[in-house]
Amino acid sequence: MNEGEFLRLTTLYLEDAIDACDLDLLNRDLANSPDRVRQFNDLRLLAGLINEHGHAVESEGAADLATNSPPESGCFDSPAGGSGANAESHFPSRRATATALAVLATAASLLPVLNWPDTTLQRDETATAIATLAYTSHARWGSEERVLGDGFGKGKLNLEVGLARLDFRNGATVTLQGPAELEILSTDRTILSSGILTASIPESAVGFEVVTPAMDVVDLGTAFGVSVGTDGETDVCVFEGEVEVSLSDGADTPRLVREGNAVRSRPEADSIDSVDYSTERYEDAWPVTSGVLQATGLMKFVSPGPDFVPGRYEDSERILVFLERSRVPLKSDLGVNVTESGQYIRVRRHDNQPIAAGHVIRSYLLQLNPTGEFAREEAGRARVIGQITFDRPILGLISGTKRLTASDELLGHPLGDYGDTQRGIEPTRPDDLPDSGRDNVTLSRDRRTLSLDLSASSAVDQIRVIVSEQ
Numbered sequence: 001m002n003e004g005e006f007l008r009l010t011t012l013y014l015e016d017a018i019d020a021c022d023l024d025l026l027n028r029d030l031a032n033s034p035d036r037v038r039q040f041n042d043l044r045l046l047a048g049l050i051n052e053h054g055h056a057v058e059s060e061g062a063a064d065l066a067t068n069s070p071p072e073s074g075c076f077d078s079p080a081g082g083s084g085a086n087a088e089s090h091f092p093s094r095r096a097t098a099t100a101l102a103v104l105a106t107a108a109s110l111l112p113v114l115n116w117p118d119t120t121l122q123r124d125e126t127a128t129a130i131a132t133l134a135y136t137s138h139a140r141w142g143s144e145e146r147v148l149g150d151g152f153g154k155g156k157l158n159l160e161v162g163l164a165r166l167d168f169r170n171g172a173t174v175t176l177q178g179p180a181e182l183e184i185l186s187t188d189r190t191i192l193s194s195g196i197l198t199a200s201i202p203e204s205a206v207g208f209e210v211v212t213p214a215m216d217v218v219d220l221g222t223a224f225g226v227s228v229g230t231d232g233e234t235d236v237c238v239f240e241g242e243v244e245v246s247l248s249d250g251a252d253t254p255r256l257v258r259e260g261n262a263v264r265s266r267p268e269a270d271s272i273d274s275v276d277y278s279t280e281r282y283e284d285a286w287p288v289t290s291g292v293l294q295a296t297g298l299m300k301f302v303s304p305g306p307d308f309v310p311g312r313y314e315d316s317e318r319i320l321v322f323l324e325r326s327r328v329p330l331k332s333d334l335g336v337n338v339t340e341s342g343q344y345i346r347v348r349r350h351d352n353q354p355i356a357a358g359h360v361i362r363s364y365l366l367q368l369n370p371t372g373e374f375a376r377e378e379a380g381r382a383r384v385i386g387q388i389t390f391d392r393p394i395l396g397l398i399s400g401t402k403r404l405t406a407s408d409e410l411l412g413h414p415l416g417d418y419g420d421t422q423r424g425i426e427p428t429r430p431d432d433l434p435d436s437g438r439d440n441v442t443l444s445r446d447r448r449t450l451s452l453d454l455s456a457s458s459a460v461d462q463i464r465v466i467v468s469e470q
Helices: 003-014 020-031 034-053 060-067 084-088 094-110 120-127 285-289 401-411
Strands: 131-141 155-168 173-186 189-200 209-211 215-219 223-228 234-240 242-247 255-258 262-265 273-275 292-295 299-302 315-329 334-336 353-355 360-369 382-390 394-398 440-443 449-456 461-468
Touching: 003 020, 131 173, 131 292, 155 285, 173 285, 189 285, 215 223, 215 234, 223 285, 234 242, 234 255, 255 262, 285 292, 292 299, 299 382, 315 382, 315 401, 334 394, 334 401, 353 394, 360 382, 360 401, 360 449, 394 401, 394 440, 401 461, 449 461
Parallel strands: 189 209, 299 315
Antiparallel strands: 131 155, 155 173, 173 189, 189 223, 209 215, 215 242, 223 234, 234 262, 242 255, 262 273, 292 382, 315 360, 334 353, 360 461, 382 449, 394 461, 440 449
């Protein structure tokens, strides 16, 4: 709908002279454009102000607009079942319409200089937002409702329950787990008063700071978690890279905490103490930060720790998910086993597909490694069905031992030891029966969800998932 038609319909609405057909056109335009809704509200409020405090001057331009702006689509039924003559009586005179349009034109010209808290300010906040609400799960906010895409400037956030991911303008990704209180001070500085926070910081946001009642945490290009109790006790756990920590009063020398290490302190304490590295309290928030939006209960996200050896993690009831590498630029084509959506059916001539050079990617390792060993023919061998959804499209899957080993250097965890044993999956073949016991892997049409039905015996089942970072 063009601007003239929108103004004509808005005029009819404001004069309470709009018929059912035009009202439907206006509603459809508003439903399809948030910008139109803001414009409509601005004009409605400003037109009311002008009508209350002054009179608009009729102009030829407004009259021309009133008489030369036909509707974009016709409506042949008279409103409320009335006759054509009765329908005509619902329209204002040309003079009245022109006057109203002049009011709207004047109102529109005033929009840049007037400050309406519920419209223009919202638009400004969105344009200058420090962070954007990118994902929520069962989130409930303390003071108001939040929807995906909302922008956040400086100020406090109170997340009563659930998870909420904030994508900062500088590239930092932060996930809050409620109950939590966070204050945004700037693009690279926040205060976590209570609750759990996990963060992934790219090079563009190095120096990102989280202030707590006990410690200041400054990122040096890393991924980490911060937990603040109701008494202010603060734990910091570094998943990747390193951070710099210091007491909140600044009385100590900053200390480096490297990947696979954790520290703790309390308000007014005179030291920061090392504690055992444990990611258990971050198991809900960290997957969201790292790009896993949803996983069934039979899949468990694990953050690699010191001396990471995937084969040492055993679990007969769940598929384990490890984030391996982030923001890896492909300088040459990467050979994978799967690039197409649908069920992975093992046909050798189709199992040699490349991901083109130029992509920036991240990799995850999915693993089923049952406790103990099962004979291949044993009916009770470990079988787990799970589903996982990522925030970006899946570019490809690596499912065979040879390709897994070949891609370990580029995509494996930098501190990981993957060994040289059999570790791939046994995908379904074209002539397999439904109960063949082979592994079933299906990539959704939108390329974001991976469904798995894995059966593991003596060998570890592993599959590497390549996700786009772009």
